[in-house]
Amino acid sequence: MSDTFLISDTHFNFPEMLGFTDWEGRLTRPGFNSVDHIDEYMIDCWNSVVGKNDHVIHQGDFVQQDRQRWMDNNFHKLNGTCELIVGNHDDIPLMARGEYFTNISMWKQMQDLEILLTHVPVEPGSLIRPKYANGDRAVDKYDQTQWMTVTNVHGHLHSNPSPEGPYIGISVEQINYTPINIQTVVDTIAESKYNKDNTKGT
Numbered sequence: 001m002s003d004t005f006l007i008s009d010t011h012f013n014f015p016e017m018l019g020f021t022d023w024e025g026r027l028t029r030p031g032f033n034s035v036d037h038i039d040e041y042m043i044d045c046w047n048s049v050v051g052k053n054d055h056v057i058h059q060g061d062f063v064q065q066d067r068q069r070w071m072d073n074n075f076h077k078l079n080g081t082c083e084l085i086v087g088n089h090d091d092i093p094l095m096a097r098g099e100y101f102t103n104i105s106m107w108k109q110m111q112d113l114e115i116l117l118t119h120v121p122v123e124p125g126s127l128i129r130p131k132y133a134n135g136d137r138a139v140d141k142y143d144q145t146q147w148m149t150v151t152n153v154h155g156h157l158h159s160n161p162s163p164e165g166p167y168i169g170i171s172v173e174q175i176n177y178t179p180i181n182i183q184t185v186v187d188t189i190a191e192s193k194y195n196k197d198n199t200k201g202t
Contacts, residue, residue, distance in 0.1 A: 008155025060087020
């Protein structure tokens, strides 16, 4: 049995990350003394939870500089298979050569889990989706029972907070540099919805 994990914004091989700050002026990645330190730590964190038969959906900004060399020397160190949802810093021609990722896409909707995986958070209107996928049933745009609001699981913002509403950030800084099991994300969403429903009833 295999598990699926999510992660975003590793920015492997990017020395400038050492000086990046969040919206409040705090270091985005404190406690590291070199880019090698960051990379080795993230690889160790990855392999601490991802097994050889597991699958990782990386939600963009995988590696930043000298990409070909880094991929050739380090990609094989990461456990499991990996697909990529493209981020704004990804070299798509390099990543699409077929030797690294099982799939590359701009976004991924997981209808059964009611989540939309993206790199950058999408605007709220894009989170209202048909309940029926793949043409199973025609959707009446005026019938609200045929629509649902999905949760946008995203990266890009690093340690900064997600927008208000149905958003969950999974940049490495928000998940302790460790891929998060997709079931944990789904359970978090379900718990949040349960708490909101209970609050409405009080």
